[in-house]
Amino acid sequence: MKVSAEISAFMERLGHRFESPEILVRALTHSSLGSATRPDNQRLEFLGDRVLGLSMAEALFRADRSASEGLLAPRFNALVRKETCAAVAREVDLGAVLKLGRSEMMSGGRRKEALLGDAMEAVIAAVYLDGGFEVARALVLRLWGARIDTVEHDARDSKTALQEWAQARGMSPPRYETLSREGPDHAPQFRIAVVLDSGESAEAIAGSKRHAEQAAAKALLTRLEAG
Template identity: 60%
Template structure:
């Protein structure tokens, strides 16, 4: 993962950040605690960057931009771009079912890697890595401020249709780490599905996929 831009002093931190719970044991702890920490480090850096980028914006303008930048699918896209999927340490079943491409796993691992950088080299280095990897997204955050569900709802209303309908079609995994599959449908017949570690994220991703199918410019 040269694209990460950090050479670890403690490689055990990176290994832990890449270790999924499907293969974890006492000798090899998973990345959940690092994920928790990385989420907070990412949030702080992005919040600071947005406030610096637009010094006159109100909280109500900043919040949707922030949410667009730290949501799971944004983290997963960056993780995929820098090769985290190929480096994930997974159990056999998770690897065989496409775990290296799953949004939830990639997003969690990206946050864990951020925490690993923070613990290995401190906040300044973590900030440097985040700002470099998120640079284009921060610049485009204003355009992506409205979430996908809102955009899909507005599109349906503009067409004179009923509101989109979201349905959980599958739920798997343990209670502390569920994976939801959600399908969204439109009155006109369009449909798309997605999975994520929360119902909200799955709905957002499904809405985004449906938008791309029916209105690529959205």
């Protein structure tokens, strides 16, 4: 299969030259462009998630032989979550070669975190199918790089940490309230408040509800622990 200059350049950025480039093209094809004759990347995303998971679990297991499961699990979650996959995708400019339908392209699909994260997992699966697990694992370790070494010792997300703080003091779980949503559909801004039984609260603004909730929880937890 002859590949375009853009796909060839992406292979260079990725660091893997495909023996079967058609599998890479499939990994880059979003469901908005998929058809009976042009399969999309959803099945590859499913497989890539598992290849990434095993690669990362093994890397963390070997990196800290004294860490308990309770510490390893949140580190793992921090490294394989969609936001991290999307960040890696941006570093190799995966968005530039995503194959999207017109509606997704018009709504800024090349920049969307979910699309980038899913496609990154699909690309990992493509490398696995093209070169085997050892090649795919090496690619994951190289692309994730320093993230593996610098993941926080206690990588629990802020919402979990705040909930544990509240429960340890006999409080109900924190409540999250959407105060406002502004901006266009492709670039919304959510203003979220988190409130405790005690009346303590904090607010944050971010491009997704999840990010805003995490930021609000972190702000409140930082204030509570400082006091």
